[in-house]
Amino acid sequence: MLRIRPDSPHPLYDLAATRAIEHSAAASLPPHTLMQRAGLATARLARALAPHARAAWIVCGPGNNGGDGLEAAAHLHRAGIRVTVTWLGSEGRLPPDAQHSLQRARDAGVDFADAPTIALTAADICIDALLGIGLAPGGAARPPPPHWLALLAQLRAAPACLLCVDLPSGLQTDTGAWAAGFAPDAPAQAACHTLALLTLKPGLFTAQGRDAAGTVWLDTLDVLADESLASARLTGPSPAAQRAHASHKGSYGDVAVVGGEGLARRGMGMEGAALLAASAALHAGAGRVLLALLDDGALPAAVGAPELMQRRFEALDLEALTVVCGCGGGESVAEVLPAVLARAARLVLDADALNAIASDAALQTALAERATRRWGTILTPHPLEAARLLGCSAQAVQADRLAAAQRLVQRFGCVCVLKGSGSVVAGPGRVPAINPTGNARLATAGTGDVLAGMLGAHWAAGKESFAAACSAVYQHGRLADRWSEGQALVASALAKASNFD
Ligand SMILES: NC(=O)C1=CN([C@@H]2O[C@H](COP(=O)(O)OP(=O)(O)OC[C@H]3O[C@@H](n4cnc5c(N)ncnc54)[C@H](OP(=O)(O)O)[C@@H]3O)[C@@H](O)[C@H]2O)[C@@H](O)CC1
Numbered sequence: 483m484l485r486i487r488p489d490s491p492h493p494l495y496d497l498a499a500t501r502a503i504e505h506s507a508a509a510s511l512p513p514h515t516l517m518q519r520a521g522l523a524t525a526r527l528a529r530a531l532a533p534h535a536r537a538a539w540i541v542c543g544p545g546n547n548g549g550d551g552l553e554a555a556a557h558l559h560r561a562g563i564r565v566t567v568t569w570l571g572s573e574g575r576l577p578p579d580a581q582h583s584l585q586r587a588r589d590a591g592v593d594f595a596d597a598p599t600i601a602l603t604a605a606d607i608c609i610d611a612l613l614g615i616g617l618a619p620g621g622a623a624r625p626p627p628p629h630w631l632a633l634l635a636q637l638r639a640a641p642a643c644l645l646c647v648d649l650p651s652g653l654q655t656d657t658g659a660w661a662a663g664f665a666p667d668a669p670a671q672a673a674c675h676t677l678a679l680l681t682l683k684p685g686l687f688t689a690q691g692r693d694a695a696g697t698v699w700l701d702t703l704d705v706l707a708d709e710s711l712a713s714a715r716l717t718g719p720s721p722a723a724q725r726a727h728a729s730h731k732g733s734y735g736d737v738a739v740v741g742g743e744g745l746a747r748r749g750m751g752m753e754g755a756a757l758l759a760a761s762a763a764l765h766a767g768a769g770r771v772l773l774a775l776l777d778d779g780a781l782p783a784a785v786g787a788p789e790l791m792q793r794r795f796e797a798l799d800l801e802a803l804t805v806v807c808g809c810g811g812g813e814s815v816a817e818v819l820p821a822v823l824a825r826a827a828r829l830v831l832d833a834d835a836l837n838a839i840a841s842d843a844a845l846q847t848a849l850a851e852r853a854t855r856r857w858g859t860i861l862t863p864h865p866l867e868a869a870r871l872l873g874c875s876a877q878a879v880q881a882d883r884l885a886a887a888q889r890l891v892q893r894f895g896c897v898c899v900l901k902g903s904g905s906v907v908a909g910p911g912r913v914p915a916i917n918p919t920g921n922a923r924l925a926t927a928g929t930g931d932v933l934a935g936m937l938g939a940h941w942a943a944g945k946e947s948f949a950a951a952c953s954a955v956y957q958h959g960r961l962a963d964r965w966s967e968g969q970a971l972v973a974s975a976l977a978k979a980s981n982f983d
């Protein structure tokens with residue numbers, strides 16, 4: 483069994499892949515083997531998480547997820563724990579594996595009741611074995627029976643640690659979105675863990691998945707999955723870049739940041755966003771960083787960033803640069819976008835550049851044409867910006883983040899970083915990646931500009947676009963994960979910390 487940490491990559495398998503792996507494993511094993519392994523793994527983790535537990539409350543659903551819970555119940559009972567199973571199945575409709583485990587739990591002498599038979603304490607354990615991958619996907623999910631929701635709410639409100647079997651019940655395997663009706667009103671009161679069985683599912687790591695799942699563990703049930711079936715990948719750290727001794731500032735690429743609408747234009751000075759991106763590019767290791775503020779803006783002397791080279795937009799040699807365009811660009815960015823799209827060799831498009839493209843068909847055509855010229859482009863939308871580009875709602879994007887990122891890739895032929903909890907990186911011909919680092923402290927103004935600048939630096943240093951996107955997103959999140967508790971995470975400090983490693 484493995485605790486999933488952000489320090490190593492992992493393949494992720496969607497529902498179809500997991501079913502295929504399950505099917506072929508089950509065919510080569512004696513009946514009930516997988517469920518027995520799943521139940522034993524669940525019981526072992528429960529005991530490790532709650533070593534002093536006197537009581538366990540296990541809510542078991544009508545399918546094989548419930549079967550795993552029943553199997554675990556028998557083990558925990560035999561270990562001397564007072565186990566209560568609330569079982570929501572009906573005997574006539576039980577799958578054979580779960581029927582077998584029901585009998586084993588009964589034979590072991592487990593109590594069956596509607597609620598725990600003794601009051602739970604913080605030392606005890608609750609197990610959610612109501613629903614796993616059998617939840618009907620997407621819009622096909624039917625509304626859950628109200629008493630199921632009441633039980634799930636009681637599990638989350640209990641003072642005991644909560645262990646979810648395979649998936650938090652109601653979370654969709656492939657998307658990490660809650661199925662209709664399942665989104666909880668409140669998070670779990672105590673620590674929450676999820677034990678993924680056989681495979682790690684993408685839904686555990688993006689959209690609502692990270693909040694719902696808590697700490698994720700994997701037990702492969704001793705089945706070696708065929709990695710070619712992976713539908714996505716959880717990224718890990720990239721190898722540290724080696725700098726040759728005989729190198730110079732031109733060895734690590736030139737990044738140009740184009741953005742920062744001036745105060746004179748509409749009374750909103752947005753130079754700060756461009757400055758944050760430029761500062762991040764500089765501290766992330768770019769050899770030279772050029773800053774072209776729009777509306778002929780100039781940096782106030784007080785900013786004190788002597789390494790940044792200010793340029794008028796017209797003076798930029800776009801064909802030779804990695805251009806980061808959009809940060810704080812406001813309305814002014816639309817005026818430079820035709821030239822940027824037509825000439826920049828490598829282009830990161832962020833924020834206002836994406837909004838300008840979303841509202842202008844000619845710019846969309848110019849963006850799509852870049853791929854036909856084999857020029858690299860990376861889009862870095864948050865869900866609302868992605869929705870504008872796709873002509874749908876942000877809710878639709880969040881309902882299937884992997885699919886939304888891949889739709890942008892198909893439409894524009896570029897790499898797409900869809901930001902948010904569990905940022906998705908998708909690219910032409912690539913298995914999409916989900917980033918495991920980052921936390922809610924990044925939800926503050928300017929951190930997106932910092933990411934755009936870091937991305938420019940990682941790309942300019944020589945990585946190919948998809949790898950640069952994965953490494954910059956990973957590092958941006960890792961900085962936040964390592965941020966000192968007592969220090970406010972502000973974007974300017976994040977930019978200065980974005981050292982290249
Ligand atoms: N994959 C593996 O390798 C292994 C899998 N194992 C375990 O099996 C789990 C998958 O089991 P599963 O296929 O029986 O599905 P599961 O999650 O129990 O749910 C199905 C039940 O829920 C019901 N139901 C669905 N939606 C509903 C709704 N909205 N509201 C109400 N009811 C709803 C559905 O009803 P039906 O649609 O059939 O009428 C059916 O009764 C998997 O997650 C893992 O824990 C391990 O034991 C071994 C290895």
Ligand SMILES: [K+]
Pocket residue numbers: 547610611612613614646647648649650651
């Ligand atoms: K579950």
